[in-house]
Amino acid sequence: MFSLINLFKYLTVGIFMASQSTAVNPLEIKGYKFFDHVSGDEVVIKGIDYYPRPNDGKLNFNSLDYFTDEHRDLWKRDIAYFEELGVNAIRLYAVDPDKNHDSFMCALQAANIYVIVALARECPHCAITPDQVPHCYSKELKKQGQAVIDAFAKYSNTLAFSAGNEVNHFAPPGMPQWNGICQKKFLRDMREYIASCQSLRKVPIGLIIADTDRTQNVLYYNCQSDPRDKYENAEWLGLNSYVMCDGTGKIYEEALGLKALQKSFDSYNYSIPVLMTEFGCLSDSFPEIDGYQGQRTFMQAKWMMNQPELRSLFAGAFGFEYSIEKANAAQESPYPFKCFGKQNYGIGFFEPENCNDINIPCKYHPLPSFGFLKEAYNHSNEIPFTTVDSFSIPRERIGRSQCPKSFKPLSSFKWEADSAPFSSCPTEQDTDFVCQAHTGSSGGGFFDKLIRIAFWGLIATIVYFLRHEKPFGNDKKWSETDDTSSEGSSSNYSTSLLALTGMGKKYFHYQAIESDSSSDDMEI
Numbered sequence: 001m002f003s004l005i006n007l008f009k010y011l012t013v014g015i016f017m018a019s020q021s022t023a024v025n026p027l028e029i030k031g032y033k034f035f036d037h038v039s040g041d042e043v044v045i046k047g048i049d050y051y052p053r054p055n056d057g058k059l060n061f062n063s064l065d066y067f068t069d070e071h072r073d074l075w076k077r078d079i080a081y082f083e084e085l086g087v088n089a090i091r092l093y094a095v096d097p098d099k100n101h102d103s104f105m106c107a108l109q110a111a112n113i114y115v116i117v118a119l120a121r122e123c124p125h126c127a128i129t130p131d132q133v134p135h136c137y138s139k140e141l142k143k144q145g146q147a148v149i150d151a152f153a154k155y156s157n158t159l160a161f162s163a164g165n166e167v168n169h170f171a172p173p174g175m176p177q178w179n180g181i182c183q184k185k186f187l188r189d190m191r192e193y194i195a196s197c198q199s200l201r202k203v204p205i206g207l208i209i210a211d212t213d214r215t216q217n218v219l220y221y222n223c224q225s226d227p228r229d230k231y232e233n234a235e236w237l238g239l240n241s242y243v244m245c246d247g248t249g250k251i252y253e254e255a256l257g258l259k260a261l262q263k264s265f266d267s268y269n270y271s272i273p274v275l276m277t278e279f280g281c282l283s284d285s286f287p288e289i290d291g292y293q294g295q296r297t298f299m300q301a302k303w304m305m306n307q308p309e310l311r312s313l314f315a316g317a318f319g320f321e322y323s324i325e326k327a328n329a330a331q332e333s334p335y336p337f338k339c340f341g342k343q344n345y346g347i348g349f350f351e352p353e354n355c356n357d358i359n360i361p362c363k364y365h366p367l368p369s370f371g372f373l374k375e376a377y378n379h380s381n382e383i384p385f386t387t388v389d390s391f392s393i394p395r396e397r398i399g400r401s402q403c404p405k406s407f408k409p410l411s412s413f414k415w416e417a418d419s420a421p422f423s424s425c426p427t428e429q430d431t432d433f434v435c436q437a438h439t440g441s442s443g444g445g446f447f448d449k450l451i452r453i454a455f456w457g458l459i460a461t462i463v464y465f466l467r468h469e470k471p472f473g474n475d476k477k478w479s480e481t482d483d484t485s486s487e488g489s490s491s492n493y494s495t496s497l498l499a500l501t502g503m504g505k506k507y508f509h510y511q512a513i514e515s516d517s518s519s520d521d522m523e524i
Contacts, residue, residue, distance in 0.1 A: 045316025057356025208238030238277030247286030305380030
């Protein structure tokens with residue numbers, strides 16, 4: 001007998017699913033690994049560095065923010081390629097915190113992609129400068145960093161904040177302390193700020209270094225010159241390292257540079273996650289394919305994901321980079337970049353040659369190296385993944401590193417930035433944000449919502465008939481009495497609710513966003 005009561009229950013669940021938001025789960029840090037905050041599964045980062053600079057026009061500049069509604073056509077084009085590539089994270093080099101990024105971040109959420117967001121950018125006083133400590137850290141940068149945190153901490157797919165990119169490149173050779181102490185002071189202030197705001201999700205803050213003076217830099221950012229200052233050390237470290245430059249290497253034993261890097265990190269007993277935030281050395285020893293010289297085979301990506309000795313040291317990696325920047329590459333390797341060039345870092349390029357992503361749209365042209373990285377990322381599960389509950393941190397990888405003697409304590413300097421108090425924390429209302437299901441935006445029109453309600457209502461009705469009306473035949477006549485009786489009804493309803501929830505997760509990436517402020521693990 002048809003049960004209106006139970007059909008109503010199922011329709012209620014369907015409408016509930018239609019109203020829910022789409023989001024990836026925040027991650028959390030335990031020791032030197034990333035874990036899904038909800039499922040507890042280990043997450044190994046497979047990323048690409050993203051700066052979609054067009055070939056021509058007023059957007060053909062460095063350090064622009066392409067990730068707003070104004071440039072929706074640009075990043076919507078590229079997200080489809082991210083999904084094909086198999087990445088679960090991208091890295092952004094510059095954002096403007098005064099602009100809205102809801103649509104961009106929600107579209108990435110729908111594709112299950114996390115984001116590393118830079119706190120600094122290229123503008124006056126917006127980054128650590130080449131000046132000697134303490135003049136390399138300004139109060140304007142302190143304000144800039146807080147604004148970016150306020151703007152991006154609300155997104156569940158903000159993987160981490162980077163307090164700087166390769167500031168050691170601006171230091172005299174062999175003197176990373178020249179401005180590295182400024183870098184650490186800025187990082188420390190941003191950690192204190194985010195911890196002071198109850199309304200902000202505690203997204204971890206780290207930094208990215210160039211692979212020079214390796215040991216000094218790596219140890220410094222994981223040490224505490226003042227044992228009482230719990231904010232001084234980085235919560236994660238990014239390393240831009242180009243060590244696999246032999247295009248003829250086919251097995252890990254032949255990757256001498258990568259093996260030397262492994263040996264270094266074996267000796268550090270590092271206690272925080274390390275990401276290879278740029279990798280992918282260029283060399284004319286890599287093969288020519290389809291007329292394009294020096295196509296990187298990305299064996300390193302395979303080894304980073306599948307070699308046990310590397311997986312135990314690195315939490316993931318970002319290939320450099322998504323697209324060739326014509327402004328950097330064309331002088332040595334004319335468009336369309338078929339000749340080998342020392343700036344041909346992209347795994348694809350934009351066409352036509354004069355595209356500007358304003359009135360001449362750019363179309364992405366994947367190179368053969370795109371296919372190699374795709375293969376590496378999509379066949380990277382050879383090593384079993386652990387879980388947050390089963391993962392036990394080795395004793396030697398607990399605690400802080402020893403500070404190199406060449407770096408003076410932060411307290412040795414008078415800081416201009418200390419004269420600027422922290423900004424007011426954003427309100428709970430400002431940070432209470434979820435993306436609307438299947439819209440790729442923070443909103444969603446009435447028609448979109450109506451379609452979702454109709455879809456989930458149909459799913460609910462189908463589930464009801466399959467479970468209660470037995471259309472494919474059975475020996476028992478299901479009645480309203482049978483349907484609503486005691487624990488059988490409760491069990492069927494609960495099971496169906498789980499079924500609907502599972503279908504929602506599968507098709508619309510539904511996940512609960514839970515913030516447990518009492519957790520001992522770092523939520524990301």
